[in-house]
Amino acid sequence: MELRTLRYLVEIAEEKSINRAAEKLYVSQPTLSRAIQALERELGFAVLERTNHGVSLTTLGERFYYYAKSVVGQLEAIEKLRADRQEDTRSRLSVSVAKLILKDDMMLQYRTALSAAHAELILLETTQEEAVLNVASLRSEIGVITANSLQLQAIRRLLEIKELELELLAECPLCVHLSADHPLAAQKEIAPRDMLDCVYMHLPYDYFANLNYMNQMDGVQLSDFKRTITINNYHAMINMLKHTDAFIFGNRWQADELRKGSVATLPLEGVDIAVSLFWVKRKKELLSAEALCFLDLLRKNYGFM
Template sequence: MELRHLRYFVIIAEEQSFRRAAERLHVSQSPLSRQMQDLEEEMGVELFEPEGRGIKLTAAGKSFAERARSILASVDAAVDEAKGVAEGRLGTVVIGFESGTTFMGALLSLVAAFRRRTPRVGLQLVPMSSVEQWTALRQGTIAFGYGAYAPSDDALGHLEMTRDRLGLLLSPDHRLARLKKVRLRDLEGERVLLQPRQLYPRLHADLITAARAQGVTLHVTAEVIDLEALMALVAIGDAVTFAGEKISDMASQASMVWRPIEGLHLNLSEFVTWRAEDSRAPVVRALIESAREVRLPARHDAAHAASSPSNPGRRKKR
């Protein structure tokens, strides 16, 4: 039994005439009648019986017609779904994102823009570091990444979404808050909190290098993975931390202030990443187009970009 037999049978059942069904199907009546005879022989039941100049369904035929319509509807739905997935209109896409980028930067705008383009595609956001994202992209377990570093692997494409000047985040009651600009040597002896080195290796390395170049040793008392906990400790004046300038817009609402650091030309960038060979796949292409739509302009002189810990040029693979 083939699907075409089911389709022919359903149309014959609707028309109650082999002649009208043949005209509707654009086939000859005789081959159509033979196929229905073959179907009845295969099933071992009579599906039709004569009625005047036409035919009508037997009780078995009526029962079979209901099931045949259901089967054909399921097949059509499966075909439509497969086409939708292939065309990037359906399915689920997995995006890896780096901790700390969820409510700042362009990630939420990217997700919103993608949702407008592909409203029927499901989204799954999975927290992971940039390095973990690159591995997951190569393995095909995620389709897109959003993180603080650009890959050095030509197999991975990337686009810079934001570039932000690095400065100091501190409590408004802190002794340095009265300064319009802070110097690195002002941080000598201060308790400094950072997010874990494994998440931001370049940031740690570049901060320590920049401080040492000015004869300053940063006193990093703890590495805090939870961004909310880190900011809470800063807000109560327990320590200071480094953050991008964009956080200054929300710092005052969270009982904190942001200050630029004189002589520190380091930037924080955020990147989207994808597997280069997937760039023409409909879903990935929609993500890339969404990213280009919402990427944010730099808030400072682009000449500083060469100093960015998140955009250090071509680096060795980790």
């Protein structure tokens, strides 16, 4: 199996067209077709099927594509490393983060730890489901996620389907975040029923967020909150917390960072819901030096039980 053929397949899969892939690769369409046919004979199964809109991956072809893209990407990184001069090295890392506001200090630590002259860190703040899918589709190398015990069971099933794995870092009780000036912030803990007149703020719903409607918090369900705000940006969420009576459910790992923005973190009275912090990656894939550096800092900053 040749690396060139893997490059061909990756380009065809992403372009969804043999003709467009041929144009980008500067090879003829028959050359691509013959290469894919030879690959399918070698594998013993079809990787592409024709559709009204071009070509698409078969079920097995999609799984093979993820491995092929990973191999191509890592070999290209090796080639680039060999070609780069030491004083002009570059690094790139994409991380999907779900339901966790990362410490600014950790980002500074990451930049300081890198020897590259040019560093690119792409943080995609998103939902739990999207974080998992981003890693599965190679949009992100790793995902950092928090989830309650009910969500974690479902996430584990999805990870198995997508051939991903996780490492559990820490666990804590569910908390609530609200403005330090909020009347309820003076209490040692907050009962969910005390917040029914406040605005419940959350990220856009996905499959795992919808599972929360099955959770009871001392007799209160999410559907009992009649005033809600949906925001897909963490910094906008923090600003809303500071200046309104809104609140979010969260965790203790982001308490220090939120405190800098005058946002308080309190435990929930009478609520026995645990939140787990973990990271995910693709199975059997070697992580880049950048990802290993990021994970080392993640464990140092958050890896306490």
